[in-house]
């Protein structure tokens with residue numbers, strides 16, 4: 324589960340999907356959780372100081388279980404919204420899992 | 428065992444009234460729902476990407492609010508605002524004046540969705556959207572109120588939409604059209620998808636990153652907190668798009684293409700100058716064009732493709748405009764600075780120009796030569812030549828100056844006659860929009876139309892400023908008092924011998 328950090332996304336694959344999180348403790352935990360939940364994917368992280376893109380190609384899963392594990396405290400996925408000013412791709416939200424994806 | 432939201436969500440979202448006293452078409456008129464031609468059954472496929480329950484909503488919004496308030500109280504008390512770069516603060520004046528009341532208009536639009544949207548699932552989300560937009564309006568008003576003691580320009584958060592300031596009229600013209608006058612389906616295409624899912628990211632996430640770098644933590648935090656609501660409620664556009672793609676894809680494509688062009692032109696006016704000229708050069712994260720490529724092309728257009736839409740037919744023209752339109756709007760707004768309620772930074776010192784050249788290889792040829800003229804006039808003390816005597820001709824669609832969509836090399840007129848009246852446009856794309864639905868736009872008169880019609884008295888620039896509500900304490904002027912031009916003074920003297928020894932402006 325490689326994590327690739329980029330400081331520019333000029334040449335970024337347009338097929339990337341996933342959340343954009345305000346920088347901080349939560350963003351770090353989301354990066355680790357996404358890496359765990361998408362074991363076969365490369366996790367692309369673009370850090371713009373104020374916000375961080377956390378993306379994988381075509382489909383990006385984030386489960387409550389991994390996020391709680393990496394955050395080290397109880398959490399609910401609905402709380403993600405507080406620090407998520409944007410995200411890339413389509414979204415499906417369930418209590419135990421968020422999935423960003425493209426169909427084509 | 429306690430039920431989770433997913434256990435009851437699909438049942439609760441379909442709770443609906445059974446109508447006894449009126450028929451459905453009376454309760455949900457097609458000109459408000461926008462669902463004409465779409466079979467009622469089609470809405471069963473409407474699946475919200477972002478699930479929300481009222482309990483979650485209240486809890487989250489409460490937390491968001493206390494977060495923003497804590498940051499803002501600490502920063503207002505510590506006097507951070509006074510330490511900000513004056514070039515940068517203009518961006519927040521511009522934002523509050525042109526955006527606060529758009530948030531309020533959005534309350535009305537969301538209320539319409541919560542009453543008239545064609546499925547109860549969407550109507551429920553309309554309630555949250557309505558509460559969101561009420562929050563945004565109040566956040567802007569509170570932020571502005573806190574800072575009013577430092578600058579009367581923050582009064583424009585409330586005042587702007589009650590004036591005839593030309594830029595405000597352009598903003599109002601667009602949002603009157605896509606928020607206040609649009610049916611639910613069209614509003615979902617134009618506002619939810621194009622503006623909220625697309626363009627507001629440029630102002631509320633990308634410019635927020637610039638603002639954070641400039642030390643304006645209070646404003647940056649407010650912007651990104653607002654966008655967390657936008658990101659959620661914008662999602663109601665996607666299932667609506669999905670239904671439209673099944674039953675009327677042509678309508679979806681057209682509504683999106685119209686809204687895309689109008690949004691692009693508007694954000695060239697509001698966000699472009701703030702990013703590429705007002706933000707101090709060493710604090711700029713990326714250029715407006717780079718942010719647009721990130722958020723609009725890579726982020727927004729890609730998802731529309733996923734739903735089977737094509738790029739707008741005018742894509743090449745959009746890319747040309749992306750290279751130029753906001754530079755045009757910046758030069759124009761700076762030149763007509765007495766008609767602004769903020770103080771623009773010219774942003775063309777040598778260091779800033781180097782940055783512009785690097786980001787926009789065509790900048791010197793398209794824009795630099797015009798600024799050279801301004802610089803020569805400033806340094807020769809001919810300030811009258813750097814100020815307007817007349818009003819600019821305006822586009823009958825966007826209400827923005829003619830000639831401001833592309834570069835100075837692309838000034839071909841775009842005109843047509845409709846019902847005996849001549850209409851002019853800033854581009855062939857704006858003309859195309861007008862021609863799609865002339866009745867919708869034909870009755871509107873631009874500031875210049877009203878001037879010629881004798882509504883603005885006395886018929887002079889002073890009369891115009893009075894009519895626009897621009898009082899001396901807010902009226903725009905160069906924010907650095909032309910200090911940036913001095914480093915060119917020596918150049919003027921040596922290159923143009925006849926000007927040798929001319930006094931530098933302000934000395």
Ligand SMILES: [Fe+2]
Pocket residue numbers: 530533559560563653657
């Ligand atoms: Fe809003």
Ligand SMILES: [Fe+2]
Pocket residue numbers: 533560623657660
């Ligand atoms: Fe909104």
